[in-house]
Amino acid sequence: xxxxxxxxxxxxxxxxxxxxxxxxxxxxxxxxxxxxxxxxxxxxxxxxxxxxxxxxxxxxxxxxxxxxxxxxxxxxxxxxxxxxxxxxxxxxxxxxxxxxxxxxxxxxxxxxxxxxxxxxxxxxxxxxxxxxxxxx
Numbered sequence: 358x359x360x361x362x363x364x365x366x367x368x369x370x371x372x373x374x375x376x377x378x379x380x381x382x383x384x385x386x387x388x389x390x391x392x393x394x395x396x397x398x399x400x401x402x403x404x405x406x407x408x409x410x411x412x413x414x415x416x417x418x419x420x421x422x423x424x425x426x427x428x429x430x431x432x433x434x435x436x437x438x439x440x441x442x443x444x445x446x447x448x449x450x451x452x453x454x455x456x457x458x459x460x461x462x463x464x465x466x467x468x469x470x471x472x473x474x475x476x477x478x479x480x481x482x483x484x485x486x487x488x489x490x491x492x493x
Contacts, residue, residue: 372396407436407450413477414454421471422464429468430458450481 389395422429
């Protein structure tokens, strides 16, 4: 079976900067803020995680609205990780979705339901298993 997604994360030698590559020629980076010893040259891993949810939410809503031929003109997703500070247990993500276009109340409510069913939302709220191995 083929993996749904693959990427390689490699240190670059610049403090905590990491090169990310998906094998299809897309290259991007992660880094830490200067206050944590990084170079502040790219999004943090936390921001990259939120970006996956934001992108998936926006794409899923656009796809659904297009299939339904609804007048969704744009989507903006604002995200915050642990917006009230670290909770005693778990992790909190606050997601605010702004829908642009002349949608009625029923369409807006349905789009919220669809947002909660986007693949990354399901991944983050479901059971996740991480198998780690070392190689030379």
